[in-house]
Amino acid sequence: MLGLVALVPALILLAVHGWSSAQTDESTAAPPIDPTVSVPTPTPALSTSLMTFRRMPTIISRDLNGAAFEAEIAPFLATLNDRSCTVISVDGQEIGARNADIAVIPASNQKLLVAAVALERLGEDFTYTTTVRAAAAPVDGLVEGDLFLIGGGDPLLSSNWYPDSNLELHPVTSPTSLDALADGVVAAGVTRVAGAVVGDGSRYDDEFFAPGWGVGVQGLEGGPYDALMANDSRVLGEDLRAADPNAAAAREFVQLLEARGVVVDGDAVSGTTPADTVEIASVASAPLSSVVAEMLGTSYNNTAELMVKELGVTDATPGSREGGLAVIRQQLIDWGVDVAPIVLSDGSGLSLDNRITCSALASVVQRYDSDSPIGMGLPVAGQTGTLSDVFVDHPVAGRLRGKTGTLNNPPFNTDPPAVKALSGYLPVEGGGEVEYVLILNGPTISDQSEYRPIWNQLADTLNTYPAGPTPAELGPR
Incomplete structure (x- = not known):
């Protein structure tokens, strides 16, 4: 065994020598030095041998x-x-x-x-996406029928007012802007919604709280939550967390749309999106690593x-x-x-x-x-x-x-x-x-x-x- 250990450095040196000789053989002549070109001073090479314990300091330190x-x-x-x-x-x-x-x-x-x-x-680059869809693209600014706000599971979907609201001990630091999504709807040409705004959290089931939580936890330490949740199920102007996060997100979104001049004829409700719809706007979260x-x-x-x-x-x-x-x-x-x-x-x-x-x-x-x-x-x-x-x-x-x-x-x-x-x-x-x-x-x-x-x-x-x-x-x- 000791002979094998002794042989390894020799083999490495032999390989390095062979590579060095090959490089020398490939270069027939050294290029001339241009005296007008400044040659930087090379960084001093480490003096530590390739075959020393200093090449494995973490392991050696742990063992010692x-x-x-x-x-x-x-x-x-x-x-x-x-x-x-x-x-x-x-x-x-x-x-x-x-x-x-x-x-x-x-x-x-x-x-x-x-x-x-x-x-x-x-994967650390995964993102959550919240989308807005309708039965058809707006015509002359009008969306015929309902506008669907579809949750993608984003836990940090927030209106711009929420991070600074002091409603949470630790404010959201990587929010996904619900305001930006409303801006996207306006940018798509929407000025009026003839129907309702429907909050759709059907990506997940409808269990809003986990079992086994102690007294005083529900609604305070966690929940209600669903695939569509904005501001931790809070709506501007409402004192308490809403019982249905999907309908709450729809109500919040209506406020944002109306603040941008969009008229919504119907109510804000929860529901599911039909199969045949077109995308009006979307917003993506920060990458999963940030979440x-x-x-x-x-x-x-x-x-x-x-x-x-x-x-x-x-x-x-x-x-x-x-x-x-x-x-x-x-x-x-x-x-x-x-x-x-x-x-x-x-x-x-x-x-x-x-x-x-x-x-x-x-x-x-x-x-x-x-x-x-x-x-x-x-x-x-x-x-x-x-x-x-x-x-x-x-x-x-x-x-x-x-x-x-x-x-x-x-x-x-x-x-x-x-x-x-x-x-x-x-x-x-x-x-x-x-x-x-x-x-x-x-x-x-x-x-x-x-x-x-x-x-x-x-x-x-x-x-x-x-x-x-x-x-x-x-x-x-």
């Missing part, structure tokens, strides 16, 4: 620091109760874990599964639920929660994840019926890194999204990225337990990163006085890596 990091992790693992779990790894290699295979309630860490599978199945980033950064529940339904769309049936969750489960199987303990009830993680293992979630987190659409979409400690006020003065501020998750448990002395979760990445200087999954379940674990010390200890522990030489220090010179 693994044992020390494992020792640092041990005290943190011992603090977790028997209903909580964690997995900590470096560049996909597990360093420490506790209760990794027990089924726990994930809260909004469920969105990591949805995001990963959506990117895998739909995923918004969902993860602000923990946007409606986006997660609609993304699940989009995964469930087939040629024969509308998108459904059950269909989308089946796609997620199958993708996890395809990735080699043990799904036996996993229960998928919704996409947002609001359901108390969801169950996942830290081992399963860690395997998904490890498929990506902090520079991927998943990693780039996560909140940054002390700076953005749901981590903007967490770890503000900690050394991991501006570096650690993580998906938060919270479920309260009134009354606290009965099951199911409350949940506090945090999973993501801590990049390492010079390359590589620490991946972590932490899901805390307990009667009062969502109280800040209880979970913050655990989160702080996690951050302290992660920040000890690497104790020895970093990839930057081991890299080529």
Whole structure:
């Protein structure tokens, strides 16, 4: 074996020598140097040999620091109760874990599964499209009959007033403009609609809320939602979210059309679009990578639920929660994840019926890194999204990225337990990163006085890596 190892560098040198000789043979004469042309000073070549450990700094650093990091992790693992779990790894290699295979309630860490599978199945450049159709093109500005507003599942469809309305804790940052769609209708020559404006969300089924949501969640934390939803089912001038997102979007669209001088004779209603219609206008969303980033950064529940339904769309049936969750489960199987303990009830993680293992979630987190659409979409400690006020003065501020998750448990002395979760990445200087999954379940674990010390200890522990030489220090010179 040693002879083979010794032979490899020799073969490489021999190949390089042969290539160099061939290049020399092909050049019969060197071109003359033009004294009037300025020749730039070449960048100094790295002095590091091709056959040195410095060509693999991330791997070498992980191997040198693994044992020390494992020792640092041990005290943190011992603090977790028997209903909580964690997995900590470096560049996909597990360093420490506790209760990794027990089924726990994930809260909004469920969105990591949805995001990963959506990117895998739909692609990061996928866009949602909302269209307006009619039985025929306008004649002299008149649309005979109804105008159909057809939803494509876009969770960020918004009127221009909505992002600045302060109606949401985290405003929409990548909205799809419903105003632009109204402008498109006017640009198509429409000045009057003889019929109604019909909101059509038939791309998905009519389940507006997922089951298993706790008291006070419906209509506040999530839903109602459908393939056609604008402003999270809000209409300018109406105090509450509308019960039917399709009809609400139609009412909002009528206001936008009328503000542009279009006369609508009929009402705003919900319904379906006939087969034989022509397109009047359309508007596309931001790419899926941006939609995923918004969902993860602000923990946007409606986006997660609609993304699940989009995964469930087939040629024969509308998108459904059950269909989308089946796609997620199958993708996890395809990735080699043990799904036996996993229960998928919704996409947002609001359901108390969801169950996942830290081992399963860690395997998904490890498929990506902090520079991927998943990693780039996560909140940054002390700076953005749901981590903007967490770890503000900690050394991991501006570096650690993580998906938060919270479920309260009134009354606290009965099951199911409350949940506090945090999973993501801590990049390492010079390359590589620490991946972590932490899901805390307990009667009062969502109280800040209880979970913050655990989160702080996690951050302290992660920040000890690497104790020895970093990839930057081991890299080529």
